Amino acid sequence: xxxxxxxxxxxxxxxxxxxxxxxxxxxxxxxxxxxxxxxxxxxxxxxxxxxxxxxxxxxxxxxxxxxxxxxxxxxxxxxxxxxxxxxxxxxxxxxxxxxxxxxxxxxxxxxxxxxxxxxxxxxxxxxxxxxxxxxxxxxxxxxxxxxxxxxxxxxxxxxxxxxxxxxxxxxxxxxxxxxxxxxxxxxxxxxxxxxxxxxxxxxxxxxxxxxxxxxxxxxxxxxxxxxxxxxxxxxxxxxxxxxxxxxxxxxxxxxxxxxxxxxxxxxxxxxxxxxxxxxxxxxxxxxxxxxxxxxxxxxxxxxxxxxxxxxxxxxxxxxxxxxxxxxxxxxxxxxxxxxxxxxxxxxxxxxxxxxxxxxxxxxxxxxxxxxxxxxxxxxxxxxxxxxxxxxxxxxxxxxxxxxxxxxxxxxxxxxxxxxxxxxxxxxxxxxxxxxxxxxxxxxxxxxxxxxxxxxxxxxxxxxxxxxxxxxxxxxxxxxxxxxxxxxxxxxxxxxxxxxxx
Amino acid sequence: xxxxxxxxxxxxxxxxxxxxxxxxxxxxxxxxxxxxxxxxxxxxxxxxxxxxxxxxxxxxxxxxxxxxxxxxxxxxxxxxxxxxxxxxxxxxxxxxxxxxxxxxxxxxxxxxxxxxxxxxxxxxxxxxxxxxxxxxxxxxxxxxxxxxxxxxxxxxxxxxxxxxxxxxxxxxxxxxxxxxxxxxxxxxxxxxxxxxxxxxxxxxxxxxxxxxxxxxxxxxxxxxxxxxxxxxxxxxxxxxxxxxxxxxxxxxxxxxxxxxxxxxxxxxxxxxxxxxxxxxxxxxxxxxxxxxxxxxxxxxxxxxxxxxxxxxxxxxxxxxxxxxxxxxxxxxx
Numbered sequence: 001x002x003x004x005x006x007x008x009x010x011x012x013x014x015x016x017x018x019x020x021x022x023x024x025x026x027x028x029x030x031x032x033x034x035x036x037x038x039x040x041x042x043x044x045x046x047x048x049x050x051x052x053x054x055x056x057x058x059x060x061x062x063x064x065x066x067x068x069x070x071x072x073x074x075x076x077x078x079x080x081x082x083x084x085x086x087x088x089x090x091x092x093x094x095x096x097x098x099x100x101x102x103x104x105x106x107x108x109x110x111x112x113x114x115x116x117x118x119x120x121x122x123x124x125x126x127x128x129x130x131x132x133x134x135x136x137x138x139x140x141x142x143x144x145x146x147x148x149x150x151x152x153x154x155x156x157x158x159x160x161x162x163x164x165x166x167x168x169x170x171x172x173x174x175x176x177x178x179x180x181x182x183x184x185x186x187x188x189x190x191x192x193x194x195x196x197x198x199x200x201x202x203x204x205x206x207x208x209x210x211x212x213x214x215x216x217x218x219x220x221x222x223x224x225x226x227x228x229x230x231x232x233x234x235x236x237x238x239x240x241x242x243x244x245x246x247x248x249x250x251x252x253x254x255x256x257x258x259x260x261x262x263x264x265x266x267x268x269x270x271x272x273x274x275x276x277x278x279x280x281x282x283x284x285x286x287x288x289x290x291x292x293x294x295x296x297x298x299x300x301x302x303x304x305x306x307x308x309x310x311x312x313x314x315x316x317x318x319x320x321x322x323x324x325x326x327x328x329x330x331x332x333x334x335x336x337x338x339x340x341x342x343x344x345x346x347x348x349x350x351x352x353x354x355x356x357x358x359x360x361x362x363x364x365x366x367x368x369x370x371x372x373x374x375x376x377x378x379x380x381x382x383x384x385x386x387x388x389x390x391x392x393x394x395x396x397x398x399x400x401x402x403x404x405x406x407x408x409x410x411x412x413x414x415x416x417x418x419x420x421x422x423x424x425x426x427x428x429x430x431x432x433x434x435x436x437x438x439x440x441x442x443x444x445x446x447x448x449x450x451x452x453x454x455x456x457x458x459x460x461x462x463x464x465x466x467x468x469x470x471x472x473x474x475x476x477x478x479x480x481x482x483x484x485x486x487x488x489x490x491x492x493x494x495x496x497x498x499x500x501x
Numbered sequence: 502x503x504x505x506x507x508x509x510x511x512x513x514x515x516x517x518x519x520x521x522x523x524x525x526x527x528x529x530x531x532x533x534x535x536x537x538x539x540x541x542x543x544x545x546x547x548x549x550x551x552x553x554x555x556x557x558x559x560x561x562x563x564x565x566x567x568x569x570x571x572x573x574x575x576x577x578x579x580x581x582x583x584x585x586x587x588x589x590x591x592x593x594x595x596x597x598x599x600x601x602x603x604x605x606x607x608x609x610x611x612x613x614x615x616x617x618x619x620x621x622x623x624x625x626x627x628x629x630x631x632x633x634x635x636x637x638x639x640x641x642x643x644x645x646x647x648x649x650x651x652x653x654x655x656x657x658x659x660x661x662x663x664x665x666x667x668x669x670x671x672x673x674x675x676x677x678x679x680x681x682x683x684x685x686x687x688x689x690x691x692x693x694x695x696x697x698x699x700x701x702x703x704x705x706x707x708x709x710x711x712x713x714x715x716x717x718x719x720x721x722x723x724x725x726x727x728x729x730x731x732x733x734x735x736x737x738x739x740x741x742x743x744x745x746x747x748x749x750x751x752x753x754x755x756x757x758x759x760x761x762x763x764x765x766x767x768x769x770x771x772x773x774x775x776x777x778x779x780x781x782x783x784x785x786x787x788x789x790x791x792x793x794x795x796x797x798x799x800x801x802x803x804x805x806x807x808x809x810x811x812x813x814x815x816x817x818x819x820x821x822x823x824x825x826x827x828x829x830x831x832x833x834x
Contacts, residue, residue, distance in 0.1 A: 306698065330701040344699045347692045349760075358689060358700040361682040369680045412700065 003066050004029045005164055005196050006051075006082075011060035013046055020046040021057070022220040028165065031194040033187060035211030037204065037236055039431040042217040044200055048167055051198075052084055053077035065164075081164030085154040085171055091142050098125035098138035101157045128156040132186055146293065148179035155186065159195075166190060167198040170429070172206055176291040176457050177492060184210045202431060204233050205460055216240055240432055248436075248464030250443040256284035256467065260451040261303075261334070261420045266312035268298040271475020275312055278470055278477060280420065280451045285442060287466025288455045290495050295475040296455045297339055300422045304336040305329040316419065330359055333419035337409050337426060339455075341402070345409040348398030352390060353379035355397045356411045363415075382411035387437060403427075403434025410441060421445065423454045427461060439465050459488055473497040505754045505806070509769040512802070516776055524783045534659050536779050541663030542729060543745055544771040545722040548674050549715030550746035551767040555678075556711045557691045557759025558607060558614035562599075562621030563719045563746060567739030568629040570595055570723035572638040575733060579640050585649040593720040599625075600716020604709030622743065629735035639732030653728045663725050667768075670718065675764035687711060691759030748799055749774055773798075 004027040013021040021043045028034050038044050049055045050062075056071035063069070064080045072080075091100050098121045099106075107124075109117040125138035134152050136145060142153065151171055158166045168187075172180045187197055187210050201207050207214060214226040216239040224239040226232075260282045265275035276299055280286055288296050302309035305323040313320050316332055323329045329336070338344040346355055357364050357375045364375045379393035386407040390400055397408050406426065413421060423442065427435045442465065446452050456462040462469060469481040471494035479494040490500060521527040546563050553560040570592050577588040599621070606617045655662050678684040686707045689697040698704045727733060751757065752773055753766025777798055781791050 304699075325701075325703060326698055327701040327703055336699065338699055343693070344695045347689055347696050350689070350692060354685070358685070358697075358702070361685055365682060368682070369676070370682065370685065 038217035083158030274475035290472035549718035596720020
């Protein structure tokens, strides 16, 4: 076999108090797809920062295409052909696709005037987009693109840099099933062209589908390497957490009881001519599957009073409720764990305790004045119950990992009296261990009599966790599935609007 | 007390000590009393502007409100012979009304606070000048309102009543901002309006309330200022006062991005600004340099503060390193 494109040997990096990487070695051949998995904090991002030239290792050596280097700088990394597709997209949505692809290195014309040559920019971008099979034009505004399409722009940008190695950090976390499928195909194409790919993901079945080899990190060490044939979901999890994980599905303690929340022909302004009717029972987890943009989040927003619903009726325990604002939803006991935790779920630089008390401040006052003691007491109680890993509840919520942040969002609602909780993508950006904890919490809640509606684009999750499933397509429910009918195939068929027959 | 406030207090003491050393008149009772009076006058409305800044907004129109409400107040008293208590009440209500208008335009019409209050700045000044036909409004010779004058321009044990009023308002507003539910909501809205809404806070109401409070305090300050100057030339009365308020708030730790600040900080910021004004006078610096001195000190102060934050807080540094997502979210709002 030819010389590997990239070879890292014995890389170590220490931050004050933490050994982020401890003697990690890995090599990547031309045209090889390597899956990199590990829980949050396992050292994946530090390793990526070293490859991107953002931080330099304390120890170890890097060889790129045979040439040894002690450390990379950002400019060197991109010159040698290492490109990144980040989890959080770094695009300018006020610019068009071509401008984004060429940002910072626009072709220039007009001599000393240094005008941007948009013709060349558009032609070059057009070539890349055709290569990727994109369905949009170089002149399309990024604001008009879906998340998956934006991801393609990032990949086009990487390719325009003549990338030899593309590092994808959680590229599928906001993609739907079919979009993910397309991305995996693009990875295969890149591979065919001799481009190497490092694919980082918490969605193990995707890693399973695209990787030639999987490297597992835990606590800064390489704990295992799986070659083709050995790559499997359970094998990866065993290595990642050092033990095997129970199956996702936790059956309810008792069969579902009476209907709590009934939606009767509810419509939203996104899909004015379609309506949703469904019944949510006490003690069950109803999964709401579908493609991104099928109207699931809009439905959740209407139920929680963020947006006005257009028509239809919502009944809670038999009584019709009118919800015009989140305050009214909260007062009724209908809570939402939003999709975008950082934007809508938490005040990141406010303490955990103050985040938890925020929807229910009146509970912690005496003579109209806030009482910090009961507030901290309750936060402490929640910290223990939900196993929020932090030294103190007075730390800012933004210092927590994704999974623990999600537990803080949950703690807000658990401190009150929930009747219905809507989870919108409950484990996005949450690592495997914490995922399981969140599923256990959801089950415990539903056993306590809370009705749970779980919106999820993660196939593994929606199949593994739900007791019953509703699949949405273009603003309406295209079908309900009972557990014995759960399969990826059935969900996909309903999600694209086909019937099961 | 936050470290930031402590630093500001230290700065005030150092500047004060230097001025007192060079010119001992700084500590004379008459100078102290005058400076306190100015601190009270400027502090009253600075707290209101600070509240708006904490919600992530801005209020630029208070200076023009002083001109408009001031000429109306003097007119009510001298031309219409209105009972001063009634006039007092009407002016505060008018301030509240203007604040409500700003709050309405910002929250219901979704206009940017900068634009709303900039237009306010232009409109109120224009109306004030039109109302008096650009003439100076004042009391007829020999008229006096002993009770009103004692209340807003008097002194008790040498302490100006404007300063006492400022202290009372500061304590009330301090409790409101730092101990009440409303205060928590103000910070939450300023930090992340969307997350606040998802937590059941009626964000529009909270933001509008900040403008209303600011308007009410501006109405109150307009009366104190009118009775301090006793005559108002509508073209210049209160010019740039909105900037004094913003400067005091920023010096006191309010972030223009919202979500940060304290009443104590605003009080200390106001004190520092007035000490600096006083310094220019007492050290014989040409008064034309007044603004330049103030600008330089604010710039240096903010710069020093930022450097300290950068060294002190690793967490802060890390947040800056990955600003893309947060900022993208902010620009979308």
